[in-house]
Amino acid sequence: MAHAHLTAAPVAQAVNLQVISRDQGGVDVQYTTFDTNKPKTYGNTLYVWEASGPIIPWSQPVVASTPIDKDQYLSTQRLKFDYQVSLGYIIGYATASDPNAICASVFIPPDNGEQDSPHLTISLTTFANNYVKINYNGLADYNPSINKNWIGLWNQPRAGYDGNPIAKADVPYPNSSGSATIVGTKIVIGATYTVGYYMAALQPGKSSLAAQVTFNT
Numbered sequence: 001m002a003h004a005h006l007t008a009a010p011v012a013q014a015v016n017l018q019v020i021s022r023d024q025g026g027v028d029v030q031y032t033t034f035d036t037n038k039p040k041t042y043g044n045t046l047y048v049w050e051a052s053g054p055i056i057p058w059s060q061p062v063v064a065s066t067p068i069d070k071d072q073y074l075s076t077q078r079l080k081f082d083y084q085v086s087l088g089y090i091i092g093y094a095t096a097s098d099p100n101a102i103c104a105s106v107f108i109p110p111d112n113g114e115q116d117s118p119h120l121t122i123s124l125t126t127f128a129n130n131y132v133k134i135n136y137n138g139l140a141d142y143n144p145s146i147n148k149n150w151i152g153l154w155n156q157p158r159a160g161y162d163g164n165p166i167a168k169a170d171v172p173y174p175n176s177s178g179s180a181t182i183v184g185t186k187i188v189i190g191a192t193y194t195v196g197y198y199m200a201a202l203q204p205g206k207s208s209l210a211a212q213v214t215f216n217t
Contacts, residue, residue, distance in 0.1 A: 010124040010215040015104040017093050017117055022108070026064075026080040029106070031093055032073070034209060036158050039068035039075075042207035043097035046079050051090040054107035054116040055140040062099065063089070086110055092139075094199070095208040100147045101199035103210035105139060122151075122197045122211045125179060129188075133181040134195050134213065136171070144171040144178075148201030151180050157214055159196025163206030171197075189217050 016032045029046060033039060047065045049057050064081035079091065088110045092102035104119035118139055125133040132153055138144065152165030159165075167185035171178075187193065193215055200208040 007216040010213050012121060012123055012211070012213040014119050014121045014211040015093055015095070016119055017091065017104045017106040019091065019106055019108055019115060020076065022083055024083055026078060026083055027089075027091070027108070028076050028078055029091060029093075030074075030076045031068070031104075033095075034158070034212065035073050036161065037073045037095075037209065038071040038161075038207075039073065040071045042095070042161065044068040045094045045097050045099075045101075046077055047092045047094060047099045047102065048079055048081055049090050049092075051088050051107065053088070054090065054105070054118060056090055056092055056102065056105055056142075058099070058141060065099075067097065085112065095210050096200045096205060098200060101205070101208050101210075102139065102142075103197075103199055120197065120211050122195065122213050124195070124213050124215050127187055127215075127217075130185065131181055131183040132185070132187065132193070132195060133179060134197075135179050136177060136197055136211070138176045140176055142176045143174045144176070145174050147199065148205065150198050150201065150205075151182060152196050152198065153182050153185060154194045154196065155191060156194060157192050159194045159209050159212040161207045161209065163202050165196070168202075187217060192216050 094101040
């Protein structure tokens with residue numbers, strides 16, 4: 001079978017962050033995830049580092065962290081730390097209680113400079129009757145393979161949180177951006193599928209959804 005055709009453009013979703021206020025006691029971060037996410041139940045967590053640029057210093061100790069304290073997919077979370085205007089900070093949103101599950105960040109430059117908010121995104125590359133290939137574009141200096149990132153395929157308009165996709169594949173490379181392919185599954189015409197990108201290994205990582213793309217065949 002040749003490459004199948006889509007009935008509409010794929011729809012992608014990702015986690016987004018924005019700092020909406022800051023004072024000497026910390027910052028208020030607005031986060032947007034997926035309407036099926038339960039951030040408190042699933043251990044979503046904010047982390048903050050001192051940083052001179054928009055790349056998370058993954059190997060450095062964090063300044064502070066806080067779990068998301070409510071099961072709302074779009075809300076504001078207070079992150080308490082000794083905020084100093086003269087320093088730069090980077091905040092990461094993790095879809096599990098582990099900084100290695102961070103999929104979105106926001107950089108606060110020193111002296112109230114312009115914020116930068118990189119985040120993981122995925123897109124559909126191609127599919128046929130027995131495979132689906134996606135591209136992912138993640139945070140700089142992040143290693144998907146060592147952190148057991150994986151993608152799952154769902155026969156529904158949202159990726160799931162139960163750890164039971166119809167097929168899955170590990171993200172095989174250490175590159176922060178690249179591609180991953182799910183093979184050996186049956187893609188039928190006239191159906192809705194979603195590929196979800198997860199930041200932590202099954203089974204604990206079944207709810208670590210960080211990005212998804214939905215397509216109709």
